[in-house]
Amino acid sequence: MALSDKKYERMFSTTGSDADKVETSVFNEIKADFDSNSYIDNVGQFKELGPVIYQIQNIQDELDYLRGLVDTNKSKVSMALGTSGSTALAGDTSLLALGTSGSTALAGDTTTISSSQASAITANTAKVSLVGGSKTTLSFGEMITTVGKTGTTYHIIMTATSGKVSKTVQLTLT
Numbered sequence: 001m002a003l004s005d006k007k008y009e010r011m012f013s014t015t016g017s018d019a020d021k022v023e024t025s026v027f028n029e030i031k032a033d034f035d036s037n038s039y040i041d042n043v044g045q046f047k048e049l050g051p052v053i054y055q056i057q058n059i060q061d062e063l064d065y066l067r068g069l070v071d072t073n074k075s076k077v078s079m080a081l082g083t084s085g086s087t088a089l090a091g092d093t094s095l096l097a098l099g100t101s102g103s104t105a106l107a108g109d110t111t112t113i114s115s116s117q118a119s120a121i122t123a124n125t126a127k128v129s130l131v132g133g134s135k136t137t138l139s140f141g142e143m144i145t146t147v148g149k150t151g152t153t154y155h156i157i158m159t160a161t162s163g164k165v166s167k168t169v170q171l172t173l174t
Contacts, residue, residue, distance in 0.1 A: 010060060011053050030054050136162045143173075 012022045022030070034051030141157035154173040159166055 006064075008060060011057050026050075027054075136160060 010020065012020045012027075014022060014024065014027050030050035031054055034054045137160070139159045139161070141159075144155040144157070146153050146155070156171045156173065157168060158171055159168045
């Protein structure tokens with residue numbers, strides 16, 4: 001369904017000569033009943049339903065207004081993307097270029113580190129792995145302590161990785 005298509009029919013009109021036209025005097029009476037809540041007095045079926053119909057018409061008018069705003073903004077988006085609208089995002093890689101260029105961060109979206117932080121990263125005194133040979137890496141997990149009936153036992157998990165193959169062993173320390 002296009003945005004400009006309606007899913008409803010108008011309930012009445014206040015202009016023209018259509019069969020659904022409500023005379024101005026009747027309309028003003030319905031509106032006054034709605035505004036003053038006098039339709040609650042149950043003075044007759046039309047007087048009871050008139051304010052409800054009036055409110056529904058207001059809702060329809062609001063929907064028409066919102067449809068116009070959406071339709072206007074939909075064409076602005078299409079024009080900004082340089083497309084006709086139906087497949088606006090398909091293959092449009094220009095949307096990925098954030099900041100002043102595709103590789104520049106947006107303002108305020110950067111992190112600055114101090115020279116001592118940069119040195120600590122380079123030195124990385126917390127390394128828990130080493131390269132053994134040209135393709136194998138060994139890494140060690142935290143030492144695990146378990147307390148049993150015979151006392152405390154200590155374990156370290158060691159992982160050896162070569163290419164896509166990883167093998168893990170638990171070393172028990174005595």
